[in-house]
Amino acid sequence: MSSRKSLSGDFFITGDVACAEGAISAGCRFFAGYPITPATEIAERMSERQPEIGGTYIQMEDEIASMNAILGASWAGVKAMTATSGPGFSLMMENLGLGVMLETPCVLVNVQRAGPSTGLPTLAGQGDMMQARWGSHGHYSIIALCPDSPQEMYQLAIKAFDLSEKYRTPVLIMADEVVGHMSEKVTIPPPEEIKTLPRRKPAVPPEKYLPYVPDADLVPPMANAGEGYHFHVTGLTHDERGYPLMTAEAQDKLIRRLVNKIDKNQDDIIMLKEDWLDDAEVVVCSYGISARIGKFAVERARAEGIKAGMLRLITAWPFPENRIRQLSKKVKAFIVPEINCGQIALEVERCSSGRASTILVPHMGGGVHQPHTIIEAIRKALK
Amino acid sequence: MKREEIILGGFGGQGIILAGSIVGKAAAIFNGQNSTLTQDYGPEARGGACRAQVVVSDSPVSYPYVENPSVLVVMSQEAYEKYAAGAKQDVPLLIDEDLVKLKKDEKHPVFPIPATRFARELGREAVANIVMVGFLAAISSIVPAEAMKKSVLSSVPKGTEELNTKAFERGYNYGKEQLAAGKR
Incomplete structure (x- = not known):
């Protein structure tokens, strides 16, 4: 690949490399991180590419510092990202909350491996989904995206930056080892076709600027350091x-706004992929990868004449509560395969509120579901 | 829907994943097919068991893993013992004959090649994987040889094109000779 700023064309690359390229297409010019399997290839790619395009790559001393570095870079006006996996994600949690409190646009990628602790460094997991939602202390809302392919790693990296700027918040890309390490064709459009939000x-x-006076959508405009605007930021x-x-009173006003700027804009934020839901x-x-296998199972079930559908x-986060509520009124059951002991399944169950049953198909990690385990759950749900 | 699945197995450092990437890229980039490559490896940098799974299909691939391989390529005893037994008996088995000792009752159609030895003769053991990719291109028609060759050239480091072309052709020609001679 050449050293042009944004590549274009068709490539057969891993999800990790595609993620780095998506960030670069989005205008990311600062990456601070600490290598960790299975996210190392993102750092590796950034270490090659950022110097080529006038950006900065820093290998930090740890993940705590990595998260802080991207917050600082963002306040200096640069689009900034870090990437990690389980143990590093845990270390980033405190300062993720700082990013939320300071309303700092940035992107944090977690290529999930199987935990807890060191767990299975080279093998798949999806056990950090609730940590993504609640991992930092205090109450807040967050945006988390789940790519299911290298192509989507590219596209969602751009989307993550756009959402982070639009809502002034850290955005999480919750990938998994399989999607990060698998290779597939990735089409990167010519630079002039890539639109990003400033x-x-x-x-x-x-003299009239107050840094935390929001616009009508509850998001305050952001002056960068050094542009002549006074600002003061604090985690207090x-x-x-x-x-x-x-x-x-101040807490009430601030926290309501931080939560509402995401929750009340969820129709704008939430993206779903729906297949065969009409008669499901x-x-x-x-x-993530579990949805790809779920789709394969749905295709097989359809071939057997079963009215199965797919909601990816x-x-x-924010969780698509409204869509699950609607669907729960017309379907018999939700089947939720995930590589953990039931995290997103809890949300599906909460939103379907007993109107439809929720059947978890858990996998403890270190691999992915065998398609037949999902097909059997589909068959069983209709009995 | 035509779906073909390939397993390549060996140990870390042999370039198994690169070989898988070359096959997947040949299909997706140089032959207009859909393909996925997934990889399994352990925490070791070198020497641990390693496997590439390639799926090639004329429609998008949702499940990127091998269920019923169309061909097996093994470059270590461990990979042979792990993957050959689970595959249907008519599935071609390509082996590095110096690294794999076959069981007496092996039922698969076996295609042996001294890939690592050939690579050493060419000057660099590191191209054994490319010899094997050439051999696979000769034996299997899942991805056309021309696309495979283009994929090799676009995947190897600059300055090594000539060596890798030689390695690919050595494997490819050896495969064609074996097929012509009706040998296994």
Whole structure:
């Protein structure tokens, strides 16, 4: 591959490499990270590509520092990303919360392996889905995307940056070892066809700027450091100037807005891929590599004459509550295959509220589901 | 839907994953097919068991793993013992004959090649995987040889094209000779 800023054409590359290229297409010019299987190839690719395109690659001392470095880079006005896996994701949790509190656009990729702890470094897991939702302390909302192919690793990297700028929040890409390491054709469009969202800059002169006064969609415009605007950022509960204000009233106002700017915009944020739902009696609901295998199982079930459908969560967080509620009124069951002991299945069960049954097909990690385990669950659900 | 599945197995450092990537790329980039490559390997940098699974299909591949392989390529005893027994008996088995000792009652149609020895003769043991890719292109018609050759050239480091072309052709010609002689 040549050293042009954004590649274009058809490539047979891994999801990790595609993710790095997607970030570069989105304008990411700062990567700080600490290599960890199975996300190392993202760092490796960035270490080659960022210097070629005038960006910065830093191998940090650990994942705590990596997360902080991308927050700093973002405040300097640069699109910034880090990538990690389980143990590193745990270390990033505290400062992910800082990114949420400071409303800092950035992208954090977790190529999930099987845990807990060191677990199975080279083998697949999806055990961090609830950690993605709740891993940092306090209450907040987050955006998390789940690619199911190298092509989608490319596209969702761009989408993640757009969402992070639009909603001024860290965005998580919750990939898995299989999608990160598998190779498939990835089509990268010519640079002029790639549209990305710029940062929302203040519309007022510096003397009138208050860094935490939101627009109508609850998101405040963001001045970069060094542009002449005064700003102050702190992880403490703060007022519209960004100054600490430690009262229940200030907390109420701030946290409601942080949560609502995502939850109330969920129709704009949530992406789903639906197949054969029109007449479906049973719906396989999954994400990442498990959704690909789920789709294969649905294809087989359809071949047997079973009315099965597929709902793939491209966005896991915010959770597509409304769509699950609607579907739960007309289907008999949701089948939820995931490489954990039941995380997203809990959300499906919550939203279907007993109207449809939720059948978890768990996998402890270290591999993926055998398709027949999902097909059997589909058959069983209709008995 | 025509779906073909290939398993390549060996140990880390032999270039098994690269060989799988070359086959997948040949199909997806140089022959207009759909293909996926998934890889399994252990925590070791070299020496551990390693496997590439390639699926080639004329429609998009949702399940990127091998269920019923169309061909097996093995470059280590461990890979042979692990994967050959699970495959249907009529599936061609391509082996590096210096690295794999066959069981007495082996039922698969076996295609042996001294790939690593050939690579050493060409000057670099590292191209044994490319000899094997050439051999596979001769024995199996899943991906046309021309596409495989283009894929080799677009996948190897700059400056090694000549050596790798020689390696590919050595394997390819050896395969064609074996087929012509009706040998297994």
